[in-house]
Amino acid sequence: VQLAESGGGLVQAGGSLKLSCAASGSTFSINVMGWYRQPPGKQREMVATIISGGGGSTKYADSVKGRFTISRDNAKNTMYLQMNSLKPDDTAVYYCSAKSWVRDYWGQGTQVTVSS
Numbered sequence: 001v002q003l004a005e006s007g008g009g010l011v012q013a014g015g016s017l018k019l020s021c022a023a024s025g026s027t028f029s030i031n032v033m034g035w036y037r038q039p040p041g042k043q044r045e046m047v048a049t050i051i052s053g054g055g056g057s058t059k060y061a062d063s064v065k066g067r068f069t070i071s072r073d074n075a076k077n078t079m080y081l082q083m084n085s086l087k088p089d090d091t092a093v094y095y096c097s098a099k100s101w102v103r104d105y106w107g108q109g110t111q112v113t114v115s116s
Contacts, residue, residue, distance in 0.1 A: 001025045001105045003096045008110030011086055015114070019081040021096030021107060027077050029100040035070060035081045037092035037112075044095070048081060063089070086114045 007019040023030065034049035048070035051057045058070050069082040079096065091114050096107035 001027060001030060001098050001100070003098055003105055003107035005094065005096045005107045005110040008094060008112045010113045010115065013087055013114055013116050015086050016082070016084045017086065017112060018083070019094055019096075019110060019112075021079040021081075023077045023079070023098060026100075027098075029102075030098045031101065032099045033072065033079045034097045034099075035079075036095045036097055037090075038095070038109075039089075039092040042092075047094070050079065083112070086112075088114045088116045090114050 002024045004022045005019060007017060009017060011017050030052045032049055032051055035047040036044050037047050038044040047061055047064055048068055049059045050070045050072055056072060067085045072079045090112060092112060093109040094112050095109045098105040
């Protein structure tokens with residue numbers, strides 16, 4: 001499975017960005033997809049996850065609930081993260097992740113910078 005993120009950039013506080021993650025390869029093996037982020041000097045943390053099948057159950061970090069929305073388009077093998085009301089604390093490298101029964105896959109990351 002290969003993952004490619006896009007959509008990062010520089011935005012002012014209060015603004016919005018939408019990240020995309022295009023999956024290719026053995027996408028049938030993916031059970032869960034998610035977005036993680038790594039702020040400068042900190043550890044990587046979960047932002048949001050979505051189940052690949054069924055109703056697409058979602059889970060969010062408390063810090064982004066009500067501001068971020070994760071979604072997926074299975075026909076396009078693409079996952080999205082709509083980020084609204086961005087804060088400087090949201091500044092980080094955002095990574096796309098996919099989990100199968102045998103391993104985790106990661107994208108190369110995309111920088112999101114929120115200026116105050």
